[in-house]
Amino acid sequence: MADDPFRFDDTAVGQEPTFETYGCKVFHESPETPDKLRPDVVIEREFKNGELTAPDGRKIKFWGFVDSKSPDPVFRQPVYPSPPMRVRVGQVVHTHLKAGKGPHTIHHHGILPTTFNDGVGHVSFEAGEYTYQWRPHKPGTNLYHCHRNTVLHFEMGMVGLIIVDPKLKGRGWLSDDGPEYHAEQAWVADDMDPRWHEFSHNDGLCGEDVGLNRFEPKYFLLSGVFNNRTTTDPRAVATVPAGKTLLIRLLNASYSVLRVTIGVDAEVHAVDGSQLGQHAWNRPFTIKANQPFDLTTAQRRALLIKPTQRGEINAKMEFLHWITGKIQDNGRGVVRTKIVVT
Amino acid sequence: MERRQFLKLGAAAAAAGTLSPAMAEVAGPRDVPNRIIRSGRLDLTITPYEYPMVDGNLVYVNLFEIVGESFLNIGRRGLHPVIWAMEGDTLDIRITNKDSRPHAFAVTGVPPISGEPIPPGGTRPYSFKVPPPGSYIYHDPYNYPVNRILGLNGALIVLPSFDTTTPPPGSSPIPYNRTQQTAQVQALFDALGHSKFPGNKWVPELPADEHHPRDVVWLTSEIDAGLARRVADGAEVDGSVWKSSFTPNYFTLSGVSGFDTARHEELDDDKFAYAGLIEPEGYEGQPTMLRCLNAGLCTHSLHIHGNDIYELTGTNPAGAVVVSDNILALDVWAMPPMARKDMLLPFVRPLDAPVWPPNDEPFPMRYVMHCHCEMSNTAGGGNYPQGMVTHWEMLGTYKDYLKSKGLL
Numbered sequence A: 001m002a003d004d005p006f007r008f009d010d011t012a013v014g015q016e017p018t019f020e021t022y023g024c025k026v027f028h029e030s031p032e033t034p035d036k037l038r039p040d041v042v043i044e045r046e047f048k049n050g051e052l053t054a055p056d057g058r059k060i061k062f063w064g065f066v067d068s069k070s071p072d073p074v075f076r077q078p079v080y081p082s083p084p085m086r087v088r089v090g091q092v093v094h095t096h097l098k099a100g101k102g103p104h105t106i107h108h109h110g111i112l113p114t115t116f117n118d119g120v121g122h123v124s125f126e127a128g129e130y131t132y133q134w135r136p137h138k139p140g141t142n143l144y145h146c147h148r149n150t151v152l153h154f155e156m157g158m159v160g161l162i163i164v165d166p167k168l169k170g171r172g173w174l175s176d177d178g179p180e181y182h183a184e185q186a187w188v189a190d191d192m193d194p195r196w197h198e199f200s201h202n203d204g205l206c207g208e209d210v211g212l213n214r215f216e217p218k219y220f221l222l223s224g225v226f227n228n229r230t231t232t233d234p235r236a237v238a239t240v241p242a243g244k245t246l247l248i249r250l251l252n253a254s255y256s257v258l259r260v261t262i263g264v265d266a267e268v269h270a271v272d273g274s275q276l277g278q279h280a281w282n283r284p285f286t287i288k289a290n291q292p293f294d295l296t297t298a299q300r301r302a303l304l305i306k307p308t309q310r311g312e313i314n315a316k317m318e319f320l321h322w323i324t325g326k327i328q329d330n331g332r333g334v335v336r337t338k339i340v341v342t
Numbered sequence B: 001m002e003r004r005q006f007l008k009l010g011a012a013a014a015a016a017g018t019l020s021p022a023m024a025e026v027a028g029p030r031d032v033p034n035r036i037i038r039s040g041r042l043d044l045t046i047t048p049y050e051y052p053m054v055d056g057n058l059v060y061v062n063l064f065e066i067v068g069e070s071f072l073n074i075g076r077r078g079l080h081p082v083i084w085a086m087e088g089d090t091l092d093i094r095i096t097n098k099d100s101r102p103h104a105f106a107v108t109g110v111p112p113i114s115g116e117p118i119p120p121g122g123t124r125p126y127s128f129k130v131p132p133p134g135s136y137i138y139h140d141p142y143n144y145p146v147n148r149i150l151g152l153n154g155a156l157i158v159l160p161s162f163d164t165t166t167p168p169p170g171s172s173p174i175p176y177n178r179t180q181q182t183a184q185v186q187a188l189f190d191a192l193g194h195s196k197f198p199g200n201k202w203v204p205e206l207p208a209d210e211h212h213p214r215d216v217v218w219l220t221s222e223i224d225a226g227l228a229r230r231v232a233d234g235a236e237v238d239g240s241v242w243k244s245s246f247t248p249n250y251f252t253l254s255g256v257s258g259f260d261t262a263r264h265e266e267l268d269d270d271k272f273a274y275a276g277l278i279e280p281e282g283y284e285g286q287p288t289m290l291r292c293l294n295a296g297l298c299t300h301s302l303h304i305h306g307n308d309i310y311e312l313t314g315t316n317p318a319g320a321v322v323v324s325d326n327i328l329a330l331d332v333w334a335m336p337p338m339a340r341k342d343m344l345l346p347f348v349r350p351l352d353a354p355v356w357p358p359n360d361e362p363f364p365m366r367y368v369m370h371c372h373c374e375m376s377n378t379a380g381g382g383n384y385p386q387g388m389v390t391h392w393e394m395l396g397t398y399k400d401y402l403k404s405k406g407l408l
Helices: A150-155 B010-015 B021-025 B183-191 B225-232 B239-245 B269-275 B398-404
Strands: A041-053 A059-066 A085-088 A093-098 A107-109 A129-134 A140-145 A159-165 A183-192 A219-222 A238-240 A246-252 A257-262 A266-271 A285-287 A293-295 A300-305 A311-320 A334-341 B040-052 B058-066 B083-086 B090-097 B123-129 B134-139 B153-159 B215-223 B250-253 B288-294 B300-304 B309-311 B313-315 B321-323 B332-335 B340-345 B365-371 B389-394
Touching (some): A041 A085, A140 A150, A140 A246, A140 A300, A159 A246, A183 A238, A183 A311, A183 A334, B058 B225, B134 B288, B134 B321, B134 B340, B153 B215, B153 B288, B215 B300, B288 B332, B332 B340
Parallel strands (some): A041 A093, A085 A159, A238 A334, B040 B090, B083 B153
Antiparallel strands (some): A041 A059, A140 A159, A246 A300, A266 A285, A266 A300, B040 B058, B134 B153, B215 B250, B288 B340, B300 B332, B300 B365, B309 B340, B313 B321, B313 B340
16 A cells, blocks of 8 residues: 555565565565654664774674764774664663665564564565664663574674663663662674675575575674684773672674683573563572583573672683584684673 | 475385375364374384475485375475374384385483384384473484484474373463472463463363464474485485584474465465464464474574563483473573473563554564574575574454454
């Protein structure tokens, strides 16, 4: 219907997908947002190309979302990973996507909106421009990413953190009922296969074998820092005063099984986007110092660390191959970082 | 793109699909097949096929089939058939090997039944007592893991018998027996139907007027078409070589991929009906069990949209089902090789939609489930999302459900 601002009939919501529109020629639209409310927060995300220089000097292309209206100039340029979103429970949020040549989508992973606002093309549409509407009902650590040709677009860097703070107390509390934290560090682990970074957006979509089933990473990063600098770069190194509580928001954004070892006891207070101990069926638990634990792709953990003495605590992340279980790149797939206790 | 039909190989062709009497119960050719709870004797065959992948490529596979219940095209119950059984019953499974190589049969968590392989053309009985409630993988352990990965795997789902689960007064039914039960699983199932989970309780049996299953099996596996071709061409591929060189290029959910994992109108009747066994459907407040089993060699990272789901069970080193005493709400759950996890999809409204029920946006809501280690969402090296993906469908609110039943 031409006068339908939501264009449902031009998407998989109103039109039965065929084999072709399911994968190769997914619905591409720029509709109005249904059931649109006045937002409390508007988040801008625009597609941009970026380039990183690897430790060996190699230039690696990436794709990112930039925040064209960010007060922080860093986020007005492409960064890897994409800029975090930070909102509070109960806020009506509008994420305004401009896909550029596109199309792209934004899936707010861990956020639970309607289908039209969930950013998956084959059950709705891929967008040139669209405003995704959501209102988080619980605090937590989530992520957003492009869900077009996801295998490639997620790897290319179109991914960032979503942090939802509690409604009343905001930053510094995991929920309005506690616990409190005094310092905060995001650890976003990622790996890169440079072969993939030469692809263009639609490669592989319509039947050609481009080898997107084979992922052979050569570079390993933590929060955008290559692993030659993760013990010194402040984007990767956590800092907390002795006697205070550090919150680590840990996300595996790699295509490896991430084996994490931290040299201090860590209390797990949230898994994925859900806090533990809010209901009778679960509770927080402790991972003992130097006890390895695994995260598969897109899993999150909120870890509380309460160091009592000044010094440095080591942390290690090993990127394991999803079939062999061996450390990637002949044993080189390791990120080391630390927690500095002041 | 040409989507080819199924080819049977060699002598096996003669055994092709007759309808079982049970199929007559199915209302229409596109309806979801009814669940059959097995006990006593069950005849299975092991048969090689050239089987069409979602992109039309023919790939060599071996499949278990229930005698008399397979369809030529894809099989309603015939493809990776799910064996539903009651705890404590005895299953007497007779396996006939229609392949030219030896095969065997095993069930995770069940003591080895026989170490003897089944020779080509031979039949062997495997009789065992059905283990406690939960999800198990039956498979061919011969030439590990080659035969299993060629396709010889399936799910055994065990239901509790009534006398071990009759809930104490005031508490709700759970899908486990009282020995396995934890306070936490009981607390979660008791909460269903109340404020956090408006709608129905979990029900052990579907109401008579409902057809869509509230208990689905998501059996993951992978196919390396090149290695499979070498086996088809007569090479003896050693299991250790297989594991080190395994480069899968097709990724399956209960034997199918991508477009074929959900009920798309374009699918033929058999595929459409089969997809109904994978794709959960219901109204708000109809909690559904997701039986997740990984028969493959990759560690998968399954992710669901629309609802957080609850991890109810895992397994211990002996393979026994262990009901969790710390039930996590997750949107991603790790599935290493041979992992078996029962998850509960609560079918609550999408909790971050600010307008509910929606005024502009129509039902059904559709939410995908896919492996987030996204190489598994390819077919033939590309073709995203023709891999390990499906979706679940919310038909309406709980009020709509009550209206549909004439209760409002």
